[in-house]
Amino acid sequence: MKISTKGRYGLTIMMALGKNDGKGPLSLKSIASDHELSEHYLEQLIAPLRNAGLVKSIRGAYGGYVLAKGTRDITAADIIRVLEGPIRPVEVMDDDDPAKRELWLKIRDAVKDVLENTTLDDLIHFDHDHQVQDPYMFYI
Template sequence: MKISTKGRYGLTIMMALGRNVGQGPLSLKAIAEANHLSEHYLEQLIAPLRNAGLVKSIRGAYGGYVLTKDPKEITAADVIRVLEGPIQPVEVMDDDDPAKKELWVRIRDAVKGVLEGTSLDDLIHFDDDPHVQDPYMFYI
Protein backbone atom coordinates (compact mmCIF):
# COMPACT_ATOMS: atom_id res chain seq x y z
CA MET A 1 0.00 0.00 0.00
CA LYS A 2 1.38 3.32 -0.99
CA ILE A 3 0.14 6.35 0.93
CA SER A 4 -0.47 9.16 -1.55
CA THR A 5 -0.23 12.89 -0.99
CA LYS A 6 -3.89 12.75 0.07
CA GLY A 7 -3.00 10.74 3.15
CA ARG A 8 0.24 12.57 3.85
CA TYR A 9 -1.23 16.06 3.51
CA GLY A 10 -4.35 14.96 5.38
CA LEU A 11 -2.14 14.04 8.33
CA THR A 12 -0.41 17.42 7.96
CA ILE A 13 -3.78 19.20 8.21
CA MET A 14 -4.86 17.15 11.20
CA MET A 15 -1.55 17.65 13.02
CA ALA A 16 -1.75 21.41 12.48
CA LEU A 17 -5.28 21.45 13.88
CA GLY A 18 -4.14 19.26 16.77
CA ARG A 19 -1.34 21.67 17.64
CA ASN A 20 -3.88 24.49 17.59
CA VAL A 21 -6.42 22.90 19.98
CA GLY A 22 -7.75 25.47 22.43
CA GLN A 23 -6.58 28.41 20.33
CA GLY A 24 -9.61 28.71 18.06
CA PRO A 25 -10.11 27.76 14.44
CA LEU A 26 -7.22 27.51 12.01
CA SER A 27 -7.56 28.45 8.35
CA LEU A 28 -6.45 26.21 5.52
CA LYS A 29 -4.53 29.21 4.17
CA ALA A 30 -2.42 29.31 7.34
CA ILE A 31 -1.80 25.55 7.18
CA ALA A 32 -0.92 25.73 3.48
CA GLU A 33 1.49 28.63 3.98
CA ALA A 34 3.19 27.07 7.01
CA ASN A 35 3.75 23.79 5.16
CA HIS A 36 4.37 25.17 1.63
CA LEU A 37 1.32 23.34 0.24
CA SER A 38 -1.45 24.26 -2.15
CA GLU A 39 -4.45 25.73 -0.34
CA HIS A 40 -6.67 24.54 -3.19
CA TYR A 41 -5.49 20.94 -2.70
CA LEU A 42 -6.04 21.14 1.07
CA GLU A 43 -9.60 22.34 0.39
CA GLN A 44 -10.21 19.09 -1.50
CA LEU A 45 -8.91 17.05 1.43
CA ILE A 46 -10.76 18.83 4.23
CA ALA A 47 -14.22 17.95 2.85
CA PRO A 48 -13.93 14.18 3.42
CA LEU A 49 -12.38 14.80 6.85
CA ARG A 50 -15.35 17.03 7.72
CA ASN A 51 -17.85 14.51 6.30
CA ALA A 52 -16.24 11.79 8.43
CA GLY A 53 -16.73 13.93 11.54
CA LEU A 54 -13.04 14.42 12.28
CA VAL A 55 -13.12 18.21 11.81
CA LYS A 56 -15.74 20.93 11.79
CA SER A 57 -15.72 24.29 10.09
CA ILE A 58 -16.25 27.61 11.83
CA ARG A 59 -17.53 30.42 9.62
CA GLY A 60 -16.69 34.06 9.85
CA ALA A 61 -13.78 36.46 9.60
CA TYR A 62 -11.77 34.46 12.12
CA GLY A 63 -13.13 31.12 10.98
CA GLY A 64 -11.38 27.99 9.91
CA TYR A 65 -11.34 24.41 11.12
CA VAL A 66 -11.09 22.66 14.48
CA LEU A 67 -10.85 19.01 15.49
CA THR A 68 -14.05 17.41 16.76
CA LYS A 69 -12.14 15.22 19.23
CA ASP A 70 -9.03 15.41 21.35
CA PRO A 71 -5.86 14.60 19.34
CA LYS A 72 -5.35 11.56 21.59
CA GLU A 73 -8.65 10.12 20.33
CA ILE A 74 -7.90 10.41 16.59
CA THR A 75 -5.54 7.86 15.06
CA ALA A 76 -3.46 8.00 11.92
CA ALA A 77 -5.64 5.10 10.71
CA ASP A 78 -8.76 7.27 11.03
CA VAL A 79 -7.26 9.86 8.70
CA ILE A 80 -5.74 7.39 6.23
CA ARG A 81 -8.97 5.39 5.92
CA VAL A 82 -10.99 8.52 5.15
CA LEU A 83 -8.58 9.78 2.49
CA GLU A 84 -7.07 6.58 1.08
CA GLY A 85 -9.71 3.91 1.66
CA PRO A 86 -9.22 0.54 3.36
CA ILE A 87 -5.77 -0.29 4.69
CA GLN A 88 -4.89 -3.20 2.44
CA PRO A 89 -1.59 -3.75 0.60
CA VAL A 90 -3.10 -6.06 -2.03
CA GLU A 91 -6.46 -7.53 -2.98
CA VAL A 92 -6.34 -11.08 -1.64
CA MET A 93 -7.71 -13.52 -4.18
CA ASP A 94 -9.43 -16.77 -3.21
CA ASP A 95 -7.16 -18.73 -5.55
CA ASP A 96 -3.95 -17.30 -4.03
CA ASP A 97 -1.52 -19.71 -2.49
CA PRO A 98 -2.26 -20.00 1.27
CA ALA A 99 1.29 -18.90 2.12
CA LYS A 100 0.91 -15.73 0.02
CA LYS A 101 -2.50 -15.03 1.56
CA GLU A 102 -0.97 -15.30 5.01
CA LEU A 103 1.84 -12.94 4.02
CA TRP A 104 -0.61 -10.29 2.76
CA VAL A 105 -2.73 -10.61 5.89
CA ARG A 106 0.33 -10.24 8.14
CA ILE A 107 1.50 -7.17 6.22
CA ARG A 108 -1.98 -5.63 6.39
CA ASP A 109 -2.25 -6.32 10.11
CA ALA A 110 1.20 -4.86 10.80
CA VAL A 111 0.43 -1.64 8.91
CA LYS A 112 -3.00 -1.36 10.53
CA GLY A 113 -1.43 -1.94 13.94
CA VAL A 114 1.03 0.91 13.49
CA LEU A 115 -1.58 3.31 12.10
CA GLU A 116 -4.21 2.40 14.71
CA GLY A 117 -1.65 2.60 17.50
CA THR A 118 -0.50 6.09 16.53
CA SER A 119 -2.62 9.02 17.63
CA LEU A 120 -2.43 12.57 16.34
CA ASP A 121 -1.08 13.48 19.75
CA ASP A 122 1.74 10.94 19.26
CA LEU A 123 2.63 12.53 15.92
CA ILE A 124 2.44 16.07 17.31
CA HIS A 125 4.73 15.23 20.23
CA PHE A 126 7.04 12.82 18.38
CA ASP A 127 10.10 15.04 18.82
CA ASP A 128 9.36 15.41 22.53
CA ASP A 129 9.65 11.67 23.22
CA PRO A 130 13.03 10.88 24.80
CA HIS A 131 12.64 7.19 23.83
CA VAL A 132 12.61 7.97 20.11
CA GLN A 133 16.06 7.59 18.65
CA ASP A 134 17.26 9.57 15.67
CA PRO A 135 17.16 7.09 12.77
CA TYR A 136 20.23 8.72 11.28
CA MET A 137 22.40 8.50 14.40
CA PHE A 138 25.29 6.11 13.91
CA TYR A 139 27.33 4.67 16.75
CA ILE A 140 30.82 3.28 16.28
Protein backbone atom coordinates in the same frame (compact mmCIF):
# COMPACT_ATOMS: atom_id res chain seq x y z
CA MET B 1 0.52 0.02 0.86
CA LYS B 2 1.62 3.32 -0.51
CA ILE B 3 0.23 6.39 1.21
CA SER B 4 -0.45 9.09 -1.38
CA THR B 5 -0.27 12.86 -0.91
CA LYS B 6 -3.91 12.68 0.21
CA GLY B 7 -2.96 10.72 3.31
CA ARG B 8 0.29 12.57 3.96
CA TYR B 9 -1.24 16.04 3.59
CA GLY B 10 -4.29 14.93 5.54
CA LEU B 11 -2.02 14.04 8.45
CA THR B 12 -0.35 17.44 8.05
CA ILE B 13 -3.71 19.23 8.25
CA MET B 14 -4.79 17.24 11.29
CA MET B 15 -1.47 17.74 13.09
CA ALA B 16 -1.64 21.49 12.47
CA LEU B 17 -5.19 21.60 13.85
CA GLY B 18 -4.11 19.45 16.80
CA LYS B 19 -1.20 21.76 17.64
CA ASN B 20 -3.62 24.69 17.50
CA ASP B 21 -6.28 22.91 19.59
CA GLY B 22 -7.92 25.26 22.09
CA LYS B 23 -6.58 28.40 20.40
CA GLY B 24 -9.47 28.87 17.97
CA PRO B 25 -10.01 28.01 14.33
CA LEU B 26 -7.12 27.67 11.91
CA SER B 27 -7.46 28.59 8.24
CA LEU B 28 -6.36 26.31 5.43
CA LYS B 29 -4.51 29.31 4.01
CA SER B 30 -2.25 29.44 7.08
CA ILE B 31 -1.68 25.67 7.04
CA ALA B 32 -0.85 25.79 3.33
CA SER B 33 1.52 28.70 3.86
CA ASP B 34 3.26 27.17 6.89
CA HIS B 35 3.86 23.86 5.09
CA GLU B 36 4.33 25.19 1.55
CA LEU B 37 1.33 23.25 0.22
CA SER B 38 -1.44 24.10 -2.22
CA GLU B 39 -4.40 25.68 -0.45
CA HIS B 40 -6.66 24.44 -3.24
CA TYR B 41 -5.52 20.84 -2.67
CA LEU B 42 -6.05 21.13 1.09
CA GLU B 43 -9.61 22.36 0.42
CA GLN B 44 -10.26 19.08 -1.42
CA LEU B 45 -8.97 17.07 1.54
CA ILE B 46 -10.77 18.92 4.33
CA ALA B 47 -14.27 18.06 3.03
CA PRO B 48 -14.01 14.28 3.62
CA LEU B 49 -12.38 14.91 7.01
CA ARG B 50 -15.32 17.16 7.94
CA ASN B 51 -17.87 14.66 6.58
CA ALA B 52 -16.23 11.91 8.67
CA GLY B 53 -16.67 14.01 11.83
CA LEU B 54 -12.96 14.58 12.42
CA VAL B 55 -13.02 18.37 11.91
CA LYS B 56 -15.59 21.15 12.21
CA SER B 57 -15.70 24.31 10.14
CA ILE B 58 -16.18 27.71 11.77
CA ARG B 59 -17.65 30.44 9.58
CA GLY B 60 -16.83 34.12 9.69
CA ALA B 61 -13.96 36.53 9.28
CA TYR B 62 -11.87 34.68 11.85
CA GLY B 63 -13.17 31.26 10.86
CA GLY B 64 -11.38 28.14 9.79
CA TYR B 65 -11.26 24.62 11.10
CA VAL B 66 -10.98 22.95 14.50
CA LEU B 67 -10.80 19.32 15.56
CA ALA B 68 -14.17 17.72 16.25
CA LYS B 69 -12.59 15.32 18.77
CA GLY B 70 -9.61 15.35 21.10
CA THR B 71 -6.15 14.54 19.76
CA ARG B 72 -6.14 11.30 21.79
CA ASP B 73 -9.43 10.23 20.20
CA ILE B 74 -8.25 10.47 16.59
CA THR B 75 -5.90 7.82 15.21
CA ALA B 76 -3.71 7.85 12.14
CA ALA B 77 -5.94 5.02 10.88
CA ASP B 78 -9.03 7.27 11.12
CA ILE B 79 -7.37 9.87 8.90
CA ILE B 80 -5.83 7.43 6.41
CA ARG B 81 -9.07 5.46 6.00
CA VAL B 82 -11.06 8.63 5.25
CA LEU B 83 -8.59 9.84 2.64
CA GLU B 84 -7.10 6.62 1.23
CA GLY B 85 -9.78 3.99 1.77
CA PRO B 86 -9.33 0.58 3.40
CA ILE B 87 -5.91 -0.33 4.75
CA ARG B 88 -4.50 -3.18 2.66
CA PRO B 89 -1.06 -3.59 1.10
CA VAL B 90 -2.28 -5.73 -1.79
CA GLU B 91 -5.53 -7.15 -3.10
CA VAL B 92 -5.54 -10.69 -1.70
CA MET B 93 -6.85 -13.17 -4.21
CA ASP B 94 -8.59 -16.40 -3.21
CA ASP B 95 -6.42 -18.32 -5.65
CA ASP B 96 -3.17 -17.02 -4.12
CA ASP B 97 -0.77 -19.56 -2.70
CA PRO B 98 -1.74 -20.01 1.00
CA ALA B 99 1.76 -18.97 2.17
CA LYS B 100 1.62 -15.74 0.14
CA ARG B 101 -1.92 -15.06 1.29
CA GLU B 102 -0.85 -15.46 4.92
CA LEU B 103 2.08 -13.07 4.35
CA TRP B 104 -0.18 -10.37 2.84
CA LEU B 105 -2.62 -10.71 5.72
CA LYS B 106 0.19 -10.41 8.30
CA ILE B 107 1.51 -7.27 6.58
CA ARG B 108 -1.98 -5.78 6.48
CA ASP B 109 -2.52 -6.52 10.16
CA ALA B 110 0.85 -5.04 11.15
CA VAL B 111 0.22 -1.81 9.23
CA LYS B 112 -3.31 -1.59 10.64
CA ASP B 113 -1.98 -2.13 14.16
CA VAL B 114 0.55 0.71 13.86
CA LEU B 115 -1.98 3.13 12.37
CA GLU B 116 -4.72 2.23 14.85
CA ASN B 117 -2.38 2.57 17.84
CA THR B 118 -0.87 5.90 16.80
CA THR B 119 -2.99 8.83 17.91
CA LEU B 120 -2.88 12.37 16.63
CA ASP B 121 -1.55 13.27 20.08
CA ASP B 122 1.36 10.82 19.58
CA LEU B 123 2.24 12.46 16.26
CA ILE B 124 2.05 15.99 17.68
CA HIS B 125 4.18 15.18 20.70
CA PHE B 126 6.72 12.93 18.95
CA ASP B 127 10.02 13.22 20.82
CA HIS B 128 13.01 13.16 18.46
CA ASP B 129 15.37 12.53 21.38
CA HIS B 130 13.72 9.25 22.34
CA GLN B 131 13.21 7.68 18.93
CA VAL B 132 14.89 4.36 18.24
CA GLN B 133 18.32 4.65 16.67
CA ASP B 134 18.88 2.88 13.38
CA PRO B 135 20.22 -0.55 14.47
CA TYR B 136 22.43 -0.68 11.38
CA MET B 137 24.18 2.66 11.90
CA PHE B 138 27.91 2.16 12.40
CA TYR B 139 30.21 4.79 13.83
CA ILE B 140 33.93 4.77 13.14
